[in-house]
Amino acid sequence: MSKIGFIGLGIMGRPMAGHLLDAGHDIYTALHSSPLPSDLKEKGANVVASPKAVAEHSEIIITMVPDTPDVEKVLFGEDGVIEGLKKDTLVIDMSSIAPMSTQDFAQRIKQAGGDYLDAPVSGGEGGAINAALTVMVGGSEAAFARGKPVLEVMGSSITHIGENGAGQTCKAANQIVVALTIEAVAEGLLFASKAGADVAKVRESLLGGLAQSKILDVHGERMINRAFDPGFKVKLHHKDLNLALEGARTLNLSLPGTANVQQLLQACVASGGAERDHASIACVLEQLANHEIGQ
Template structure:
């Protein structure tokens, strides 16, 4: 395992510099700020998006390409931020995928959250063309993406991981090599289980305080000083108490991530009851029309109120 802090990254032993041609696929809640941070770091960024007009949000003159294949042909490295496993398969291995355009020796960094098994399959297919695939899912939400402080969990080639440090450091702060292809996605599944279980616990605690007529905000303040303290309690309990569920991470996407974790658990003959409970909460929220709300809105499912 190798771990880096972005403040300590040097340019030594890297092939990525501010002259590197970087492509970005996916300019949504996470992808857009990642691309902007790459621009701020001095990289010339080109893009492909299903909605070409979204590339205008990068500002300035950004080259926009009509397919991943065309984008890949002019890039040394492509960073992917898309929603789901089929999307990654399409932009990498599809008819007009990156595999058909990128040159030998180039690299793809996938920051999406997808199936570990599919990640390994994509990496194997790309390796046949001498294209390195790093799975690099993140934690830190929209704010972390904007601030460039994401936690990045990486699977794949150690050599490419080391070479890619300046680029990764433009988008994240804590950057850890977990293991071989798919290991980053396994780490992200573990991350989502812990976050989901903690959101559930915090929501239950806030509701319990309120049902007892106790000031839930004061309970939060007290708990932050003890072992119950967490980023979820710090940042998300106020969202629950003020009914602020503007998405940092949409419930429908968190649902997708929990399904990935549970599928992987099944492949390893594991029962994951905390993950199962949180998935049920998310599915109930989505059924009530809250799929585009932040996943902390499961608080509303527990209170029995309409989201």
């Protein structure tokens, strides 16, 4: 079993750390504003003073924080991971951040004697709770081989995409597909509802045809039942699409559908919905239509 540092115990990180504890690993974490969740405390998680102290105790360090600046602060800020990094420590960033920044972070960790994987995930809160996350990994073959057994505790699909940054590039592509599919499901259900059809039966029928998808299944039900407690927050998906569009500009690439959905998510944020589930993009379309799905 390994001594693992885990920084970021939010909606996703908390159950992920729990699975590592259940598998017999020792977990070390540093807290900011929130206390250690009671379930992790009961399982034996250790709290230390700072990310630096996490690194001093750990052979492998996992970060699961919201955005690129958060990863940079945890790794390279005052009392950051790099100040306590031991030789050959493997840093695994499972956050969703900018690919170019990831390559820079990886180089800095390697120069300090460690190794680095970018390993963002898909699957939302449910995937984290059920240890069924899809993990998209960038890094060397050697680092991947070392990190894979740990990643397999938290995920059901682990794919080595390529060198550092490739995992984050794959995650950006994932977020594009997910966002556009959520928006398509919302439009389809809104159309059916406005036309007077039984929207629950429409969803049931669509699940049996070519339109079938996990998003139609899970988020279509959320839209019908008005269940927008966050599995994945609007503000985080909005951030991810901003990263995708920044990358597209660098590549001189047009992504018109992505830009459209990014604006709809911006409208969600502007109307006070930043903390709601990303399926609540349906609410913006409903406002435009003056009609609520299911009415």
